[in-house]
Amino acid sequence: MMTMWRSCIAVLLSIPLLTVAAEAITGNVPTPTLAAKAFVLRDANTGSLLAANNPDMPVEPASLTKVMTAYLTFEAVKQKRLALTQTLPVSQKAWKVEGSKMFIDTTMTVTVDELLHGLIIQSGNDAAITLAEGIAGSEELFASLMNKKAAALGMKNSHFVNATGLPDPTHTTTARDLSVLANALIRDYPQDYARLYSQKSYTYNNITQPNRNRLLFIDPSVDGMKTGHTESAGYCLISSAKRSDFRLISVVLGTTSDNVRAAESQKLLNFGFQFYESKLIYAASKAITRQKVWKGTESEVDLTVARPVYLTLPQGEYANMKANLRIAKPLQAPLKAQQTVGAVDFSLGGKVVHSVPLVTVHAVEASNIFSRMIDQVRLYLQ
Numbered sequence: 001m002m003t004m005w006r007s008c009i010a011v012l013l014s015i016p017l018l019t020v021a022a023e024a025i026t027g028n029v030p031t032p033t034l035a036a037k038a039f040v041l042r043d044a045n046t047g048s049l050l051a052a053n054n055p056d057m058p059v060e061p062a063s064l065t066k067v068m069t070a071y072l073t074f075e076a077v078k079q080k081r082l083a084l085t086q087t088l089p090v091s092q093k094a095w096k097v098e099g100s101k102m103f104i105d106t107t108m109t110v111t112v113d114e115l116l117h118g119l120i121i122q123s124g125n126d127a128a129i130t131l132a133e134g135i136a137g138s139e140e141l142f143a144s145l146m147n148k149k150a151a152a153l154g155m156k157n158s159h160f161v162n163a164t165g166l167p168d169p170t171h172t173t174t175a176r177d178l179s180v181l182a183n184a185l186i187r188d189y190p191q192d193y194a195r196l197y198s199q200k201s202y203t204y205n206n207i208t209q210p211n212r213n214r215l216l217f218i219d220p221s222v223d224g225m226k227t228g229h230t231e232s233a234g235y236c237l238i239s240s241a242k243r244s245d246f247r248l249i250s251v252v253l254g255t256t257s258d259n260v261r262a263a264e265s266q267k268l269l270n271f272g273f274q275f276y277e278s279k280l281i282y283a284a285s286k287a288i289t290r291q292k293v294w295k296g297t298e299s300e301v302d303l304t305v306a307r308p309v310y311l312t313l314p315q316g317e318y319a320n321m322k323a324n325l326r327i328a329k330p331l332q333a334p335l336k337a338q339q340t341v342g343a344v345d346f347s348l349g350g351k352v353v354h355s356v357p358l359v360t361v362h363a364v365e366a367s368n369i370f371s372r373m374i375d376q377v378r379l380y381l382q
Contacts, residue, residue, distance in 0.1 A: 028314070029050075029275045029276070029314050031051055031052075031053070032051055032267065032268060032271045034053065034252065034264045034267065034268060035255060035256070035260055035264055036053075036252045036253055036254055036255045036260075036261075036264050037054060037057070037059065037234065037253055037254025037255075038053060038054035038055065038057050038059060038174070038175040038251075038253045038254060039051070039052065039053050039054075039055075039175055039250070039251060039252045039253065039264070039268060040052045040055050040175040040176055040178070040179045040249075040250070040251045041248060041249070041250050041251075041268050041269075041271070041272050042179040042180075042182075042183055042248070042249040042250075042251075043246075043247075043248060043249075043272070043276070043278060043312045044183055044186060044187070044240070044247035044248065044249050045245070045246065045247060045278045045280075045310035045312060046278070046310050046311075046312050047183060048312065049176070049179075050248075050272050050275075050276055050312070051268065051271065051272070052175070052176070054175065055174060055175045055176040056157055056174045056175075056176055057174060057175070058157065058172045058173075058174060059172065059173060059174060059175070059233065059236075059253050059254065060165075060167060060171065060172060060230060060232055060233035061158075061165050061171070061172070061173045061178065061228060061233070061236070062165045062167075062228030062229055062230045062233040062236055063100070063123050063164070063165045063226065063227060063228035063229065064165060064173075064178055064226055064227075064228040064236055064238055065128075065160065065162070065163065065164060065165030065171070065173075065228070066119055066120070066123065066128055066163070066164070066165060066226060067178070067181050067182060067185060067225065067226050067238065068146050068149065068150070068160065068181060069119060069128050069131060069132065069142075069146075069163045069164075070116065070119060070120055070185065070192075070196075071149065071181065071184065071185050071188075071189070072135060072142070072145055072146065072149060073112070073115075073116060073119075073131050073135065074185070074188075074189040074192045075149075075188075076135050077112065078189075081135070082112050082134065082135065083112065084111065084112050084113040084116075085111055085112070085113065086111065086112050087109035087110060087111050087112075088109065088110060088111075088112065088115065088130050088131070088133070088134040089106075089109055089130075090104045090105060090106050090107075090108050090109070090110060090126070090130055091106070091129070091130070091133055092106060093129055093133075093139070094125075094126045094127075094129035094130045094133070095126060097125045097126055097129055097164065097166075098125070098166070099125045099164065099166060100122065100123045100124060100125055101122070101124050101125060101126045101127075102115075102117075102118030102119075102122045102124030102126055102127045102202075102204050102205075102207075102209075103124075103126070103204065103205050103207050104118070104124075104126050104127070104130065104204075104205070110127075110130065112131070112134070114204060115127045115130055115131050115134075116131075116192075116196060117196065117199070117202045117204070118202065118204055119131060120196045120197060120199075120226070121196070121199050121201065121202040121209070121211050122202055122204070122209040123212060123226075123227065125164040125166065128163040128164045129163055129164065131163065132163035139162055139163055142163055143160050143161050143162060143163070146160035146163070147159060147160055150177070150181070153180055153181060153184050154180055155173070155177035155180050155181060156177065157172075157173065157174045157176070157177055158172065158173040158174065158177045159171065159172055159173075160173075165228060165230070166230075167230050167232055167233075175251045175253055178238060178251045178253075179238075179249050179251045182225055182238050182240065182249045182251070183249055185225075186224075186240065186247070186249070193223075193224060194223070197223060197224030197225050197226075197240075198216060198222075198223040198224060199211060200216050200217065212227040212258070213225070213226070213227050213237065213239065213262075214258065214259075214262040215237075215239050215241075215262055215265060215266060215269075218262075218266070219241060219266060219269075221241040221242055221243045221269075222239055222240065222241045222269070223240060223241070223242065224238075224239065224240045225238040225239055225240050225249075226238045227258075227261070229258075233253070233254065234253070234254040234255055234256065235254075235255045235256065235257055235258055235260065235261040236251075236252065236253045236254065236255070236261060237250075237251075237252050237255075237261045237262065237265045238250070238251050239252075239265045239269065241269050241273075243273055245278065245279075245280055246273065246276075246277065246278040246312075248269055248272045248273065250265050250268045250269050250272075252264050252265045252268060274315075275314055275315060276312055276313065276314055276315065277312070277313065277315055277318075278310055278311070278312040279310065279311055279312075279318070280308060280309070280310055281309045281310060281311050282304070282305050282308065282309040283308055284304070284305060284306060284307050284308050285304050285361060286304055286305075287302035287303070287304050287361055288302075288303055288304055288305065288325070288344070288358070289302070289303050289325055290302050290303070291303055291327065291331055291341075292330070292331065293331045293332065293333055293335065293364050294330055294331065294332040294333070294378070294379060295332045295333045295366060295367055295371065295372040295376070296332070296333030296334070296335070296364040296365065296366060296367055297333065297364060297365045297366070297367050298333075298364050301331065301335060301360050301361070301362065301364050302360070302361040302362065303325075303341065303342065303358045303359065303360060303361065304358070304359060304360075304361050305344070305356055305357070305358065305359065306338060306357065306359050309344075309356055311346070313348075317348065320348055320349070321346060321347070321348055322346070322347050322348075323344055323345070323346050323347075324344070324345045324347070325342065325343075325344055325358070326342050326343050326344070326345055327341060327342035327358070328341075328342060330379065330382075333364045333365060333366045333367065334363070334364065334365055334366045335360050335363060335364040336360065336363050337360055337361070337362050337363045338359045338360060339359060339360045340357045340358065340359050341358055341359065341360060342357075342358040343355045343356060343357055343358055344356045344358060
């Protein structure tokens with residue numbers, strides 16, 4: 001006797017190559033060799049790693065820490081706990097801090113926007129502490145917020161104890177975690193990133209300081225991100241470049257000089273652009289296919305992807321990628337808008353390398369009882 005529902009019916013349909021998506025396949029691409037203790041190259045479109053060496057080795061982040069300080073400041077502004085025009089007092093601790101500064105003192109009240117410029121462009125430790133105290137009341141409490149955010153972002157091997165990156169034996173992270181953080185900042189606060197991280201200099205209190213990221217001056221595709229240096233950490237650089245729609249994030253840690261960190265970071269970015277290509281395959285909410293719906297006020301529903309779908313592959317591999325549409329069972333109303341009902345599987349060389357959820361474009365309400373009974377009989381007879 002036939003049952004009304006077949007268990008886990010899979011519908012596989014060939015769909016055009018333009019339905020491809022989101023992982024980097026390294027294939028036979030070689031791993032570059034850099035004069036650095038650790039490095040990571042991340043594709044910002046898909047979030048996947050294209051190259052890495054010692055990505056999970058514990059390191060001191062030095063002033064790369066300030067990427068997290070900036071992230072939490074952008075978040076506070078977005079949540080209206082701070083305003084860019086709001087002024088913050090400068091504490092004795094911020095005024096007296098060692099290392100790089102934007103040169104503020106306890107007689108000043110500085111706006112959040114000025115402090116962000118001082119933090120990001122001038123790498124001011126005084127700006128970092130002032131923002132931390134303005135957000136959390138103290139740098140120690142701010143560090144707890146940093147660790148909570150790190151966990152939320154998926155930074156699995158990071159522990160922050162200050163907002164500046166000044167050396168502390170328990171203040172550690174990894175190249176992988178820093179690339180996750182950089183990717184999150186660019187993704188979550190693109191306007192703030194574009195406005196601040198590409199600036200080549202900033203003047204405050206009649207003192208002009210250049211951005212220490214040398215790549216901003218030699219590569220027009222580079223638009224960020226942050227340098228770091230202590231004697232124990234060496235010379236470090238997070239950099240990001242965008243060519244067409246392809247954005248790469250490079251993390252290079254523990255080099256021997258300012259020149260070397262810039263040169264090795266440029267080498268890593270060039271490697272990524274030379275050996276890989278990334279394409280936007282589907283914009284979010286663009287219909288991919290139309291499928292039969294049972295027991296609904298409509299007989300069909302459009303399916304799409306919830307987020308933009310990218311595919312990053314070694315140069316020349318796009319022609320070898322295949323995509324298949326998979327639906328777990330016959331679709332029956334009611335269906336909600338954006339409800340997951342299947343997936344697109346992407347394969348290379350016969351192996352599925354990535355899957356992207358398929359969701360409904362619009363809702364489909366249940367039909368009247370008479371129509372539902374007719375469809376139930378039809379399903380039974382399938």
